[in-house]
Amino acid sequence: xxxxxxxxxxxxxxxxxxxxxxxxxxxxxxxxxxxxxxxxxxxxxxxxxxxxxxxxxxxxxxxxxxxxxxxxxxxxxxxxxxxxxxxxxxxxxxxxxxxxxxxxxxxxxxxxxxxxxxxxxxxxxxxxxxxxxxxxxxxxxxxxxxxxxxxxxxxxxxxxxxxxxxxxxxxxxxxxxxxxxxxxxxxxxxxxxxxxxxxxxxxxxxxxxxxxxxxxxxxxxxxxxxxxxxxxxxxxxxxxxxxxxxxxxxxxxxxxxxxxxxxxxxxxxxxxxxxxxxxxxxxxxxxxxxxxxxxxxxxxxxxxxxxxxxxxxxxxxxxxxxxxxxxxxxxxxxxxxxxxxxxxxxxxxxxxxxxxxxxxxxxxxxxxxxxxxxxxxxxxxxxxxxxxxxxxxxxxxxxxxxxxxxx
Ligand SMILES: Cc1cc2nc3c(=O)[nH]c(=O)nc-3n(C[C@H](O)[C@H](O)[C@H](O)COP(=O)(O)OP(=O)(O)OC[C@H]3O[C@@H](n4cnc5c(N)ncnc54)[C@H](O)[C@@H]3O)c2cc1C
Numbered sequence: 001x002x003x004x005x006x007x008x009x010x011x012x013x014x015x016x017x018x019x020x021x022x023x024x025x026x027x028x029x030x031x032x033x034x035x036x037x038x039x040x041x042x043x044x045x046x047x048x049x050x051x052x053x054x055x056x057x058x059x060x061x062x063x064x065x066x067x068x069x070x071x072x073x074x075x076x077x078x079x080x081x082x083x084x085x086x087x088x089x090x091x092x093x094x095x096x097x098x099x100x101x102x103x104x105x106x107x108x109x110x111x112x113x114x115x116x117x118x119x120x121x122x123x124x125x126x127x128x129x130x131x132x133x134x135x136x137x138x139x140x141x142x143x144x145x146x147x148x149x150x151x152x153x154x155x156x157x158x159x160x161x162x163x164x165x166x167x168x169x170x171x172x173x174x175x176x177x178x179x180x181x182x183x184x185x186x187x188x189x190x191x192x193x194x195x196x197x198x199x200x201x202x203x204x205x206x207x208x209x210x211x212x213x214x215x216x217x218x219x220x221x222x223x224x225x226x227x228x229x230x231x232x233x234x235x236x237x238x239x240x241x242x243x244x245x246x247x248x249x250x251x252x253x254x255x256x257x258x259x260x261x262x263x264x265x266x267x268x269x270x271x272x273x274x275x276x277x278x279x280x281x282x283x284x285x286x287x288x289x290x291x292x293x294x295x296x297x298x299x300x301x302x303x304x305x306x307x308x309x310x311x312x313x314x315x316x317x318x319x320x321x322x323x324x325x326x327x328x329x330x331x332x333x334x335x336x337x338x339x340x341x342x343x344x345x346x347x348x349x350x351x352x353x354x355x356x357x358x359x360x361x362x363x364x365x366x367x368x369x370x371x372x373x374x375x376x377x378x379x380x381x382x383x384x385x386x387x388x389x390x391x392x393x394x395x396x397x398x399x400x401x402x403x404x405x406x407x
Pocket of ligand 1: 010012014015016041042043053055056142176178179181201294296314315316321326328329330332
């Protein structure tokens with residue numbers, strides 16, 4: 001295997017694969033056919049493996065088209081491998097359900113994705129359309145070091161678990177998601193956390209003797225301890241997710257061990273009306289015995305790119321969002337596109353853009369984009385949490401309302 005690359009991308013999730021595709025498009029248009037991009041991801045290729053994070057809004061269609069993946073995703077949805085999503089129903093701020101329908105959205109319907117299949121579609125697109133530029137390795141990155149060559153130029157030295165030879169790259173793109181690998185390499189880089197939100201997810205399957213579930217809306221319901229959502233997935237499955245703060249779990253646990261499936265199901269009944277109705281109406285039963293638990297808090301790096309040290313962070317690695325916003329994938333896609341363009345125009349387009357007096361640097365534009373996106377997100381998040389006023393004395397809601405007042 002070639003061990004020297006122009007760009008190395010750690011992580012081939014949505015952000016990593018999309019960056020690779022966009023960079024390859026740019027290299028192709030510049031006839032820079034000798035350029036080499038390496039994507040390293042440790043994920044399995046098994047598209048049956050369940051991955052949380054399924055609601056993709058209609059706004060994403062445009063960028064999926066520009067990456068050349070929309071047709072494949074839409075065809076998969078037509079064949080029932082993804083579901084279409086036609087809106088939201090939420091009991092938030094009152095017991096009643098309020099519906100929003102994508103008919104009134106300029107972008108039309110969204111998707112409830114089989115996430116593993118969607119992520120794999122992006123990887124396959126990167127592999128097939130741009131095989132001249134892109135190499136994909138299924139492995140874990142164990143170490144990355146910023147080094148200098150004999151001419152004093154900086155480069156990245158990457159180690160992967162199955163290969164003793166280090167791989168060299170001119171530019172490093174961190175697309176490793178919430179694990180944010182770049183932090184391990186740059187001790188001065190800080191990642192701030194703005195809350196302690198955790199998500200507990202359980203997959204349900206419909207009883208085949210029951211009439212099919214045709215509710216394609218995302219259903220959101222708040223309760224005293226946090227909030228819930230459920231979405232209809234392909235293969236007659238439904239995901240139900242509960243969100244609360246890390247330190248509040250023990251208070252709930254006194255009554256219910258929500259990390260156990262039976263107790264989780266009881267907890268749904270105790271704290272929801274609409275989700276309980278949806279689960280019981282179709283006689284859904286839990287798949288497996290495990291409740292998946294994962295961080296869902298808002299986090300952001302102190303810096304998203306460095307010209308001197310030749311790196312950028314994209315997707316969840318740069319900033320991660322509360323799932324209430326349904327914004328994670330969309331931002332991962334846009335940060336990937338802009339990140340690839342910033343890298344290309346900063347380092348590879350042949351013109352000098354490193355004179356700070358003359359131009360706004362592409363990497364600075366990228367930095368500002370993530371900063372602005374995250375600032376806007378925090379203010380919108382605070383606005384939506386403030387719309388729920390029924391449990392003002394509960395710690396979960398108090399925290400979010402105080403957050404609102406501070407702004
Ligand atoms: C409970 C929950 C619900 C969510 N729901 C939604 C939703 O409905 N809609 C939405 O838009 N977003 C949602 N999100 C957020 C969304 O899933 C993320 O924003 C999105 O996955 C970010 O994509 P990414 O490519 O940046 O990171 P990831 O999807 O996390 O991909 C990172 C990749 O890096 C790889 N990797 C990491 N470290 C290494 C390493 N050392 N070596 C090799 N590979 C490595 C991993 O294998 C992985 O494939 C949700 C999140 C949570 C927690």
